[in-house]
Amino acid sequence: MSVTQEIKDRLDIIDIVSEQVSLRKSGKNYAGLCPFHSNTRTPSFYVFPDTQTWHCFGACAEGGDLFNYVMKKQGWDFKETLTYLARRAGVQLEELSPQQQKRRVAEDKIVDLLTAAAEYFHQLLLHAPEAKFARDYVEKRELTPATLATFQVGFALNAWDACRTHFNNQGYSDDDLLKAGLLSENEERGTRYDRFRNRLIIPIRDSNGRVVGFGARTLEKDGIPKYLNSPQTALFDKSHLLFGLDGAKRHVREAQQAVIVEGYMDVMQGWQAGFRNIVAQMGTALTEAQLQQLKRYTKRFVIALDADAAGMAATMRSLRVARETLDREYEVHFDAHGLVRHEGRLKADIRVMMLPEGKDPDNIIQEDPTQWPKLLEQAKPVVAYVIEMLTRDLDMGDAKAKTAVAETVLPLINDVANPIERDHYRQELARALQIDARSLRMMAASTPPPQKRPAVKTAQPSAYNHMPSFSGPPPPEPPPDPYSSAMPENGIPSAVKSKTTLDSHMREANFLRQCLEYPHMLAQVNRVLNQQAEIKVSPSDFALPEDRALLELAYERAQQKTVVTSADLCDSLDTVLAVRVRTLMALPLTAVEYLDRLPERLTMSVLDLRLAKAGEQLERAQQLYRQARVEPEVDTDLLLVYARQVANTHKRIQKINKAKDAMSSTGRRRSEYGNGRS
Numbered sequence: 001m002s003v004t005q006e007i008k009d010r011l012d013i014i015d016i017v018s019e020q021v022s023l024r025k026s027g028k029n030y031a032g033l034c035p036f037h038s039n040t041r042t043p044s045f046y047v048f049p050d051t052q053t054w055h056c057f058g059a060c061a062e063g064g065d066l067f068n069y070v071m072k073k074q075g076w077d078f079k080e081t082l083t084y085l086a087r088r089a090g091v092q093l094e095e096l097s098p099q100q101q102k103r104r105v106a107e108d109k110i111v112d113l114l115t116a117a118a119e120y121f122h123q124l125l126l127h128a129p130e131a132k133f134a135r136d137y138v139e140k141r142e143l144t145p146a147t148l149a150t151f152q153v154g155f156a157l158n159a160w161d162a163c164r165t166h167f168n169n170q171g172y173s174d175d176d177l178l179k180a181g182l183l184s185e186n187e188e189r190g191t192r193y194d195r196f197r198n199r200l201i202i203p204i205r206d207s208n209g210r211v212v213g214f215g216a217r218t219l220e221k222d223g224i225p226k227y228l229n230s231p232q233t234a235l236f237d238k239s240h241l242l243f244g245l246d247g248a249k250r251h252v253r254e255a256q257q258a259v260i261v262e263g264y265m266d267v268m269q270g271w272q273a274g275f276r277n278i279v280a281q282m283g284t285a286l287t288e289a290q291l292q293q294l295k296r297y298t299k300r301f302v303i304a305l306d307a308d309a310a311g312m313a314a315t316m317r318s319l320r321v322a323r324e325t326l327d328r329e330y331e332v333h334f335d336a337h338g339l340v341r342h343e344g345r346l347k348a349d350i351r352v353m354m355l356p357e358g359k360d361p362d363n364i365i366q367e368d369p370t371q372w373p374k375l376l377e378q379a380k381p382v383v384a385y386v387i388e389m390l391t392r393d394l395d396m397g398d399a400k401a402k403t404a405v406a407e408t409v410l411p412l413i414n415d416v417a418n419p420i421e422r423d424h425y426r427q428e429l430a431r432a433l434q435i436d437a438r439s440l441r442m443m444a445a446s447t448p449p450p451q452k453r454p455a456v457k458t459a460q461p462s463a464y465n466h467m468p469s470f471s472g473p474p475p476p477e478p479p480p481d482p483y484s485s486a487m488p489e490n491g492i493p494s495a496v497k498s499k500t501t502l503d504s505h506m507r508e509a510n511f512l513r514q515c516l517e518y519p520h521m522l523a524q525v526n527r528v529l530n531q532q533a534e535i536k537v538s539p540s541d542f543a544l545p546e547d548r549a550l551l552e553l554a555y556e557r558a559q560q561k562t563v564v565t566s567a568d569l570c571d572s573l574d575t576v577l578a579v580r581v582r583t584l585m586a587l588p589l590t591a592v593e594y595l596d597r598l599p600e601r602l603t604m605s606v607l608d609l610r611l612a613k614a615g616e617q618l619e620r621a622q623q624l625y626r627q628a629r630v631e632p633e634v635d636t637d638l639l640l641v642y643a644r645q646v647a648n649t650h651k652r653i654q655k656i657n658k659a660k661d662a663m664s665s666t667g668r669r670r671s672e673y674g675n676g677r678s
Contacts, residue, residue: 003091003576004067004082004545005208010089013052013066020073023047027627028254035073036060042637046624050250057621057645067545078549079574093575101579106179108583110235112506113172113180114211118203120166121154121214125201131155134200137219141265142366147272150247151202156216158198171588181213181230199228202243202264204236204282207293209246212236215264227264229282238282240289243267249297251276257300259353259376260286266304266361273369278361302379304353304361351379354388383412383425391432402433410444507605508542512550513584514602516569519558524599525606532659534607541609546580553577604663611656614649621645 014030017023023030024043034045037059044058055063062072071081086093125131125138125148134155138148147153156163163182164174174192177183184195199216206212213230230236242260244267252258255277261267263280270278281290286303294301353375355364365372380388390405406429413425426444430437515521526536539548553573570578590598625642628635 002544002546002580003086003093007082007085007089007091008052008066009208010091011066011085012049013054013069014047014049016066016088017047017054017069021045026624029624034058034060036062042635042641044638044641046620048620055617055620057624057641061645061648062540063617064540065543065545067548078545078577082545082574082576101575101582104579105582105586107234109586110176110180110233111210111212112509112587113167113176113182114203114213114235115506116170117163117167117180117182118152118154118201118211118214120163121156121196121201121203122148122152123154124157125153125155128155128157130157134219137200141269143268144272147268150271151268153268154201154203156194156196156199156201160193160197163194163196164192179233181233181236184231195231196228204230204241204243205246206235206241207245207249210235212241215243217264239287240293241282242290242293243280243282244271245279245293247271248277248279252279252294252297256298257302257376258294258298259302259304260294261304261361263360263362266365269362269365270372273365273372275365275369275372300349300351302351302353302376304355304375304379350382352382352385353379354385383409383416384428386412387425387429387432394433396434402435405429405433406440406443410440414444505543505547507609508544508547509584509587511537511602511605512542512547512554513587514590514598515554516550516557516581516584517589518595518598519554519560521598521602522554522558525602528599528603528663529606532603532607532662533655534610534659537606541606541613544580546577549577550580550584600663604660607656607660607663611653611660614652614656618646618649618653621649 014023017032018030021032021035023032026043026046028050030047030049031043032045032047033039033043034056036045036056039058042058045054045056047054053063053065054069064072066085067078067081070076070085071078074081074084076084083093125134138153143153164177167177167182168174174183178185178192182195183192185192196214196216198220199218202215202217203211204213204215213233213236215230216228218224218226218228229238232238243264248258248267248271257277259270259275259278261270261278261280267278267280270276279294281287291301355361355375361372364375387409390408394405395401409429410426413422413429416422416425426440427437430440515525522537529536537551539551542548542551557569570581573581621642625639625646628638628642
């Protein structure tokens with residue numbers, strides 16, 4: 001994770017903006033008077049907690065993230081803003097050692113490869129003739145195209161080297177593919193081959209939305225194993241991952257509850273049905289690392305595992321880990337507004353959903369979605385669930401069996417902090433065992449109390465981690481494939497809705513990679529943009545704060561007559577930008593023989609980035625307009641602001657599409673002319 005992303009994860013844009021702008025709640029968002037232009041009546045300035053972004057729907061018509069806001073408000077450059085926000089977030093901007101820089105660059109390269117692999121597999125599922133039976137399978141499971149796009153579900157060809165060959169041709173080595181877990185190796189034979197073959201591919205992302213591995217489901221009746229995951233890598237560690245958390249965390253926070261299931265299909269079916277606070281554990285039991293991630297968003301958990309014997313055993317292990325993890329005292333210090341805050345004992349509400357025999361969440365939601373919220377409401381507290389499960393088939397005539405149950409449950413009851421709850425559960429256990437509650441009290445009194453677990457402080461593995469992370473935004477919707485001509489009626493490519501923000505970052509990274517290597521490209525791209533009546537490439541075209549700063553650097557380099565090597569360039573930059581440059585330089589570079597087509601291709605990328613951004617703005621403006629119309633007291637001035645924004649954005653989308661069409665036509669004519677000459 002980059003330093004800027006870590007800072008944005010730890011800070012909430014609402015807190016920063018509200019220090020200077022009076023914000024009021026408006027639906028799920030916050031509105032206020034824009035601080036960047038004169039306005040005393042209409043609250044056209046909006047902050048969106050879900051994406052941690054802001055936008056002015058009035059005269060400014062600008063927007064961005066936390067870094068944009070602070071830079072614009074204070075008039076600072078990137079370095080000044082980085083220093084200020086890092087101090088606010090408690091992130092130490094220490095110089096990275098050469099080894100740390102090398103490790104971060106290598107990690108970013110593998111993330112880029114995994115992101116590209118997710119899109120490669122996804123496109124195979126959508127279009128490859130060999131994937132028809134996989135498309136039939138997902139249709140049978142009633143997964144909609146929107147769900148497949150949201151989770152970027154894919155397919156691996158039934159070949160030993162299809163994936164390998166594809167990415168070798170993209171400039172990635174076999175060693176890169178091995179590090180990413182895409183290749184397997186037979187050390188005895190000295191052979192390497194695709195790890196995933198003839199399987200449905202499900203990308204697995206970390207909480208920040210980075211693709212870190214894959215889950216691959218067999219589609220063969222007797223295929224073994226049923227699910228094949230990525231191997232343990234520097235990025236993929238099952239004990240530290242929760243499938244679906246990147247998209248669910250906002251919904252977990254809003255619902256004030258996280259539902260934990262076992263399978264990928266459970267999460268996808270739940271998402272499709274509108275139940276979006278569901279995540280899946282990646283192993284046989286919940287781990288402390290997984291629960292530590294979840295508790296950033298809620299203290300209420302419902303565990304919904306399969307109702308068979310194995311599921312029961314997994315549930316019991318999960319409950320044990322949950323109690324050990326969540327019922328501790330944590331002392332955490334962080335610097336916010338000059339004050340030191342203390343997080344006391346975490347009072348987590350952990351419940352267990354009783355699933356019908358032979359059913360899993362996937363079946364229940366698919367067959368009758370209305371049953372899911374009812375089952376959630378019936379979820380039992382941990383102790384009540386354990387009592388019911390252990391006494392369900394108990395022989396009440398067997399005194400030793402009843403004693404064994406009591407010996408199992410009483411320590412769990414004793415661990416409950418509230419004395420009223422402890423007494424309640426002892427009485428409940430007594431009723432279930434058909435004995436006098438006084439016997440249990442005597443038994444509990446004769447049992448030595450468990451040693452109190454000492455308070456522990458959160459680990460500080462690096463200088464960047466000594467405060468609890470605020471939840472980061474879910475990724476913004478990325479741009480479409482720059483060379484795709486498929487357009488729905490509203491003019492916004494459907495791919496805008498289907499890919500993750502990492503695809504957008506890759507497109508932006510590729511643009512900067514080419515411009516840093518070929519500084520004259522910027523002028524050529526701007527010349528093509530000008531021909532299409534578009535403004536030149538600007539920082540607002542880029543999502544990452546580092547990339548916006550590097551674009552300015554690219555403009556400076558384009559004006560220089562001397563050639564500066566990448567090593568010299570990195571030596572002249574601060575650590576954050578130097579690391580980003582090294583990451584960019586590790587990306588594949590366009591060969592010299594193709595440079596004549598590069599300006600058009602890069603221009604098309606810029607247009608697609610702008611189209612995606614306009615699509616997001618249009619959707620937001622439409623939502624706010626609809627919301628304003630149903631307010632008890634309709635603000636006509638505000639309605640006019642939103643209506644004007646919708647109309648202007650529609651025109652913007654049409655203008656960009658017109659430019660793309662013109663460029664596509666020019667490209668086709670050039671191609672036809674070239675073929676005719678040959």
